[in-house]
Amino acid sequence: MKIAVPNKGRLHEPTISLLERAGLHIENGANRKLYADTVDPEVSILYARAADIPEYVADGAADLGITGLDQAREADATTLVDLLDLEFGSCRLVLAAPEDGEIRETADLDGKTVATEFPNITYEHFAERGLDPEIVEVTGATELTPHVDMADAIVDITSTGTTLRMNRLEIIDEVLRSSVRLFAREDVVDEPKVEQIRTALQSVLSADGKRYLMLNAPEGRLEEIREALPGLGGPTVMDIAGEGMVAIHVVVDERDVFETITEIKKLGASGILVTEIERLVE
Numbered sequence: 001m002k003i004a005v006p007n008k009g010r011l012h013e014p015t016i017s018l019l020e021r022a023g024l025h026i027e028n029g030a031n032r033k034l035y036a037d038t039v040d041p042e043v044s045i046l047y048a049r050a051a052d053i054p055e056y057v058a059d060g061a062a063d064l065g066i067t068g069l070d071q072a073r074e075a076d077a078t079t080l081v082d083l084l085d086l087e088f089g090s091c092r093l094v095l096a097a098p099e100d101g102e103i104r105e106t107a108d109l110d111g112k113t114v115a116t117e118f119p120n121i122t123y124e125h126f127a128e129r130g131l132d133p134e135i136v137e138v139t140g141a142t143e144l145t146p147h148v149d150m151a152d153a154i155v156d157i158t159s160t161g162t163t164l165r166m167n168r169l170e171i172i173d174e175v176l177r178s179s180v181r182l183f184a185r186e187d188v189v190d191e192p193k194v195e196q197i198r199t200a201l202q203s204v205l206s207a208d209g210k211r212y213l214m215l216n217a218p219e220g221r222l223e224e225i226r227e228a229l230p231g232l233g234g235p236t237v238m239d240i241a242g243e244g245m246v247a248i249h250v251v252v253d254e255r256d257v258f259e260t261i262t263e264i265k266k267l268g269a270s271g272i273l274v275t276e277i278e279r280l281v282e
């Protein structure tokens with residue numbers, strides 16, 4: 001089983017970190033290598049450009065791929081199945097035009113020129129509305145094109161909005177919301193290894209923002225303490241031999257930790273320990 005992952009750019013680092021946290025440690029993965037092994041002898045890594053990953057998976061060079069939804073849509077790889085939202089690389093593909101210019105809405109672009117790194121998505125967006133602008137494909141610095149008379153508007157990625165603002169462009173329309181996904185080729189979706197990888201990645205996402213709370217409590221106050229714990233599926237309670245005390249373990253949301261601790265201390269809890277959770281399989 002081969003997973004195609006971004007070899008550079010902003011998606012590289014978070015993808016590697018997620019795989020590591022999921023237990024798929026990468027071995028011999030020195031920079032600029034095309035392939036790397038993982039601790040799982042059945043799983044290897046293929047490094048590729050984010051934009052090429054959908055095609056690599058569709059063509060069989062890899063079986064799974066981690067890249068942005070925008071890239072999968074642009075590649076129009078219809079044999080790809082979106083298995084899991086990995087919840088990073090969140091951005092929007094938007095139609096934007098010069099502030100205070102003539103272009104006020106999407107329809108104003110009929111017969112005009114739109115520059116983009118995403119010609120297929122852009123074409124679809126306008127075609128669905130019965131519009132037919134000229135689409136100019138660029139490979140970067142798209143935001144400059146309206147200022148050098150190359151285009152009347154652009155379709156480009158935005159997240160914080162800084163780049164658009166810096167280039168005095170404003171959003172006319174939203175074309176696509178994107179985030180990084182785990183994609184699989186249709187014919188491998190049912191393989192046990194694919195489900196195993198999906199579950200491992202999911203377990204990292206599930207653990208995010210959660211904490212493991214351990215504490216000791218007088219047995220007599222167990223019910224009150226139980227009520228104060230906003231736990232996932234209820235706490236685990238263990239007897240501490242012969243002391244009239246119980247040990248309680250529970251998973252709580254990170255944002256509830258402070259309030260919960262204050263509450264349970266009042267109820268006689270002691271020896272409270274809070275730890276991070278690496279993975280959580282629900």
Ligand SMILES: Nc1ncnc2c1ncn2[C@@H]1O[C@H](COP(=O)(O)OP(=O)(O)OP(=O)(O)O)[C@@H](O)[C@H]1O
Nearest residue numbers: 009010011049050068070071089090091157159178
């Ligand atoms: N500003 C952003 N905020 C969030 N996600 C982004 C942003 N820009 C791009 N992305 C996501 O990251 C993906 C890849 O973008 P990135 O810039 O890392 O690669 P790239 O431009 O292809 O890199 P390179 O040109 O160096 O190969 C995009 O397809 C999109 O899904």
Ligand SMILES: O=P(O)(O)OC[C@H]1O[C@H](OP(=O)(O)OP(=O)(O)O)[C@H](O)[C@@H]1O
Nearest residue numbers: 140141156157158159160161162163164
């Ligand atoms: O809304 P913002 O937070 O400003 O982000 C948007 C910018 O981010 C991306 O560029 P990137 O930084 O990847 O540079 P690149 O053009 O070299 O790919 C994208 O192409 C935009 O230019």
Ligand SMILES: [Mg+2]
Nearest residue numbers: 009010140157
């Ligand atoms: Mg980029």
